Amino acid sequence: MKDLPKTDEGVAQWCKDIFVAKVHVFDKHKELNAFPDSELVDIGRPVKSLVVVVSWAGLLVFGTYKFLQWSNLLSSWKGLTFAAIGLGVVTILMQILIQFSQAERTPAKAAPPRSTNGGAVQEKQH
Template sequence: MVTPFQVHVHLRRHLMKELPETDDAVAQWCRDQFVVKDGLLDKHALEDTFSDKELQEIRRPVKSLLVVTSWAILVSLGALKFLHWSALLSSWKGIALSAIGLAVVTVLMQILIRFSQSERSTPAKVAPAKPKNGGEPSETRQNKEQ
């Protein structure tokens, strides 16, 4: 038996110009954001809400649905008119030719879809952090200072 569940999501966007520039400041900002996040989770657990703001539901625009439906009807009617005009479906040879044509179009569409997809993200390559003592071993640096 499958039980229904809900997922509650709270998103907050930050402009890049609002973020700190130094490594230490970014680290402190991240810690502050975790504290804020924990507060929001505690509030959500108690009140079943993230904030006093009204929830926004994400809906698919009606315009895109109308455009897709219109194009589907237009292409379907055009294909039916073409098949009726060419009489391809009146013989086995025409049916085989139509099936081969449909298979070729399907393969080409799959290739185009694969090439148009964005590449999978990979972890950023980070240069090793430089030691704060200028890269010298701590004993050598202490000896130089004496």
């Protein structure tokens, strides 16, 4: 904001200059199929996080399999009902936790209209 011109005419010229520069960059992008002076940056994911996620997923799947094998839950209607209710409760709890962890989305506030007649806002007459 400190780099913007202070006068309305200066801001208007600055906007025109920025627009012309944007059009130039866009034309170069269409011509080269890439932005000028851009370098491809590898933003690869760290291997450590992948190993952690795969390890935890494997541990949970193996533990669940061994628990179900040990408890014989899936061998009777009572066990199937218990497993289905447990899965439903876990799903509902996860949805609640996801809802609470999301950021609030607030609409942007528009600036009040600027008048060009010395501060008085005039209504349009039809």
